[in-house]
Amino acid sequence: MLTSLNPPFRSVYTPSPFQMHPFHWWECGQGTETVVFLHGIMAHAMAFRLAVSPLAARFRVIVADLPAHGRDQTFRSPDDIPPTVQGLSRWLDALLASIGDSRVHLVGHSLGATLGFHRALRADRAPLQSLTLISPGLKLRTPRQAAGLIKRLPSPLAQLGMNRLGIRLLEPLQWRRARMTTDELDAYLEPLKHPARLDFMLRLAADLVAAGDRSQGAEHIALPTLLIWGDRDHLLPLETAHRLERAIPRASLHVFNACGHCPMEDYPDDFNRLLADFLALHAHP
Structure with missing residues (x-):
């Protein structure tokens, strides 16, 4: 689906340290610095289809x-990438090494932002130059007790909701109908119909819910950080956004009004300007 963008993105499979199963990403642009987008759970790369093209000139x-999402193949190595945030954190380390650039600006949404947050906590932050956290899934409204129910949910049963009607009832896919065409929605749903992928996602969701609060240590993030939130995000309490802004020394917060869990979908033009201005400020001249 990203091949229809201007400039078109190319589909890239690249070797990973995880047995014979490669990473998959979409790529365009030829700048001296790299912007890496990481989507949320039960999504894939096209989640950023409205945000990526404006950055490709620079x-x-x-x-x-992410593992098991979109066209990824690395999830087929379960001994190396278990369906946990810790497992995906190791995956992110390997991904950044495979990308190979010395200056990376990481932009994460939901689960992708959670991974970025924990990567930025480490003392060896290279190659990260800046961090953008869009609705980071660090503290969910979902009760921790729900983790057991999610883990026991059979993937064939979950598959019953993987259709045009069912998916519109879910976050983070609760997007305005005008933002996604029927063809785009069908492309979005396709990976969710794969039993092995969906099973991995469900076990990963259980791990996310079970942890409770993953936002500890925010004061140790030394990177310039942009926090983006929606004031009507029913997955994440807005109080967490303000707490992170206070804790992260170089953080700035932008809250979109009348916006849910996906600001890049609800307000794409404003979101793109906000992100472009932030990256321009922290890119190498």
């Missing part, structure tokens, strides 16, 4: 598929 732009 940056190399990579939109990665």
Whole structure:
């Protein structure tokens, strides 16, 4: 679906350290610095289809598929990538090494932002130059007790909701109908119909819910950080956004009004300007 953008994105499979199964990402641009987008759970690279093209004139732009999402193949190595945030954190380390650039600006949404947050906590932050956290899934409204129910949910049963009607009832896919065409929605749904992928996603969701609050240590993030939130996000309490802004020394917060869990979908033009201004401020001259 990203091949229809201007400039068109090319589909890239590249070797990973995880047995024989490669990473998959979409790429365009030829800048001296790289912007890496990471989507949320039960999504894939096309989640950023409205946000990536404006950056391609200045940056190399990579939109990665998380394990089991989109066209990713790395999830087929379960001993190396378990369906946990910790497992995906190791995956992100390997992904950044495979990308190979010395200056990376990481832009994450929901689960992708959670991974970016924990990567930025480490002392060896290279190659990261800046961090953008869009609705980071660090503290969910979902009760921790729900983790057991999610883990026991059979993927064939979950598959019953993977259709045009069912998916519109879910976050983070609760997007305005005008933002996604029927063809785009069908493309979005396709990976969710794969039993092995969906099973991986469900076990990953259980791990996310079970942890409770993953936002500890925010004061140790030294990177310039842009926090983006929607004031009507029913997955994430807005109080967390303000707490992170206070805790992260170089953080700035932008809250979109009348906006849900996906600001890049609800307000794409404003979102793109906000992100472009932030990246321009922290890119190498």
